[in-house]
Amino acid sequence: MSTVVVFIDRLNDGGAEVAETGLSKSSRELLTLARGVGEPVAAVAGALSDVVRRELGEYGVQRVLHSEQAELGDYLVVPKAEFLAEAAKAVSATVVLTENSSEAKEIAARAALLLEAGVISDVIGLTPELQAEKSVLAGSYLVSVGVSSAGSVFAVKGNILEALPTENPAVPEVQELSVEFSAAARGARIVQRTARAASSRPELTEARIVVAGGRGLNGDFAPVEALADALGAAVGASRAATDAGWIDHSLQVGQTGKTVSPQLYISVGISGAIQQKAGMQTSKLIVAVNKDPESPVFEIADLGIVGDLFSVLPQAVEEIKRRRS
Structure with missing residues (x-):
């Protein structure tokens, strides 16, 4: 059985350890x-609390490689x-498996170079034979791809499977891994950070x-935020909306x-141009609200x-609240 290293990043955007919180949803999915x-081994960068160690065991990890070296928190990827x-x-x-954030994809690519391994990002499915499914050409096609090298690094999108603990949890063995970092790793340093507002x-x-x-919101994201809160959802936006400063x-x-x-x-007031399509094509169910019946979305x-979002969304919110009450 192949050994599979799963990268667990316990360092948040501000560079501080995530102390007593458990594993993220995406980490549980990766495990x-x-x-x-194969057989999962966790590579944990940052604080390793008893909570996280126990949860790693619940998700089938028997061995953990861990480091809290200062460079991991003070420098870049x-x-x-x-x-x-x-x-x-x-x-x-x-x-090797990582998340699919922009930072994690760069980590995956750099690690693959050091390992002389092939790397595949935006993975939405992975077979035991290491054939990865991903979307290409701005979401126009779904393809099955593999690597020809001995090693493989995969950056995996979230929500591609249900995170399930193992039936036989264990207490994983923890090994401290001290890395001799290169000059390149010490060549750049973050000197100032602005914490992101909690949500x-x-x-x-x-x-x-x-x-x-x-763009169809014309700067007013209140209907989108109200619907997201009613559904317990995240809020997203098109480039047109973010470029406009909304x-x-x-x-x-x-x-x-x-x-x-x-x-x-749920796409609201978005035309569905190919650039937007590339970011959400692999969603399991796509609902679009747009007043233009010819919209590409x-x-x-x-x-x-087909309707005015300022009329449709408030009705949806009221109906959701009515059914929940």
Whole structure:
């Protein structure tokens, strides 16, 4: 059985350890996927609390490679990639899994270079034979791809499977891994950070439901936010909306933004141009609300509503609240 190293990043955007919180949803999904293709080993960068160690065991991890070296928190992605590569070498792993965020994809690519392995990003499915399914050409096609090298690194989208604990949990063995970082890893340093405002909504790339708004909102995201809160969903946006300054760029979905793969994606006032399509094509169910019946978004939607979003969305919110009460 192949050894599969799963990268667990316990360092948040501000560089501080995520102390007593459990594993993220995407990490649990990665560990579940790893069990389907081999024996999972966790490479944990940052704090390893008893809560996380126990949860790793519940998801089938018997061995943990761990480091809290200062470089992992004080520098950019290069030290994380070097730590991940060293972890893979330490256990002779032929498969490495990471999340699919922009940072994680760069870590995956750099680690693959150090391991002389092939790398595939935007993965939405992985067979035991290591054939990955992904979308290409801005979401126009779904393809099955593999690598010809001995090692493989996969950056995996969230929500591609249900995270399930193992029936036989164990207490994993923890090994401290000290990495001799390269000069490149010490060549850049973050000197100032601005913490992102806390939100009760789920993280965009991990959310099971996403409500995204575009140019049709004309700057008023209140209907989108109301529907998202009623559904317990994340809020997303098109590039047109973020470029106009209506909403933060961190919520942009699309070819130049974040890619999402939720169970339900609700597109509101978005034309559905190819750039937007690339970011949400792999959603399980796509619902589109647009007053233009000729809008390209209806070509990929499973359910389309032709109407004024400022009328449709409040009605949907009221109906959701009525049924829940």
